[in-house]
Amino acid sequence: MRTIHSDAIVSAVAEICQEAAFRLPADVRRALEEARGTEKSPLGLSILGQITENADLAERERVPMCQDTGVAVYFVELGNQVHIEGLGLAEALAEGTLQGYTEGYLRMSIVKDPLFERVNSKTNGPPVVHVELVPGDRLRITLAPKGGGSENMSAMAMLKPLVGKEGVADFVVETVRRAGGNACPPIIVGLGLGGNFERAPYLAKKALLRKLGSVHPDPRYAAFERELLEKVNATGVGPQGLGGRTTALAVHIEAAPCHIASLPVAVNLNCHAARHASVEL
Template sequence: MREIDVKQVTEVVSKMCKEAAYYLPDDVYAALVEGRRTEESPVGRDVLDQIIKNAEIAKAEDRPICQDTGMAIIFLEVGQDVHLVGGDLVEAVNAGVADGYISGYLRKSVVAEPLFDRKNTTNNTPAVIYTSIVPGDKLKIKLAPKGFGSENKSGLKMLVPADGVEGVKKAVLDIIKHAGPNPCPPMVVGVGIGGTMDRAALLSKEALVRSINVRNAHPEYAKLENELLEMINKTGIGPQLGGTTTALAVNIEWYPTHIAGLPVCVTICCHAMRHAEVVL
């Protein structure tokens, strides 16, 4: 049994919030540069130039890549041989988010109640936290600050098995076309297939924190990722003002499902596909 003091979790999460807001992951930055090289539209190339320059300035000056520094989504993988001491894990995570957003001068975008008074919590908490128990004595923390310009354009389709692969392709394309340029493309597209309605949504979020250079381990899903990326980039939506670089990647995660179902959820992220990962 290995002990981890939750104070360490608070410190790490605070740092992750700032680093994720300031520094675009290397794989995403490289994809933007490659998109600029292959973009066929002159206007699209100009937009990509500005996006790349913005990311470089943010990194050099420790400034947020975007004014919308997102709602913090946290994935915790807790080793079953870990003993967490010193307090409540969820409270420790939220304390880290609060400290990171306040000390990092990141925009606080969370309201305490969603429908009626919508009063700001002033520290960007609570985070959306997902916890899973895994073998081992480590604690893995993944953080993804999710902006809502793209979140608002995500979508869910409850298909039936007869819809098959072509139905999944159509569902994804319908959601992307409906989104248009509003999610600030080039996008990273997370797709969750299977499970239940709620599990498909979670899978689509988990897909976004996987490197865009890593394809699904299942060859048929890896093929589908590539096919969907090609189809999305043929829509002409492009980098906000039209072009051939609508998406940088499509990441799919899947889960067993019911014999009568085929849930498909698409979570769209803008070109600022921010995420961070730490293992304690």
């Protein structure tokens, strides 16, 4: 067993909270730059120019690129040979979030109760934590802060298996069209297929973590991702929903086996400020 003290987790998490808010990942930055080369709408181009300038400014001046610094969503890969000493993992992630959001002057955006006490928790917690047990003695933490605009326009459906690819494509395109400018396009579309009712949205969110420009390992899904991206961009929604060719930078799919009677489909939209940061302990 390898022992990791929770203090190390807290300080590492505080650091990645700030890095994620200030620095747009290089793959997203590159995809936006490429979009500037292909966008034909003058207004769309002007907006893409603002977005890349904003990313540069945020990184240089260490200002959050977006005021919605989001729900802190953690994907944790916990080695089965790791023993955490001190605080528990959930507490350490919550404490790191509080420290990072406080030190970085990030916005606390969580209310204590969804219905009865919509009062700011002032900790940006509790965070959303997904833990996967993996072999080995490492602890890898990825933070993907998620803003409300694009999250609110995400959707889930239990489709009939016979609707097939066309049915899935219709649902994806309709979700993107309905989201319009609210999701802050150009977006990244995370598509979770299969699993079950709670698994599909998790897969959709996980799909958003894949590097832009990477190709799905299954050629059938790689082709479907390209087809969906073309369909999404043919809607004309464009940057900020005001018209153009660049509605999405990518469509990423995560698929999983599912029940014979089901075709769970979840579409998690991510705004162009597709923030994430990782640390390995």
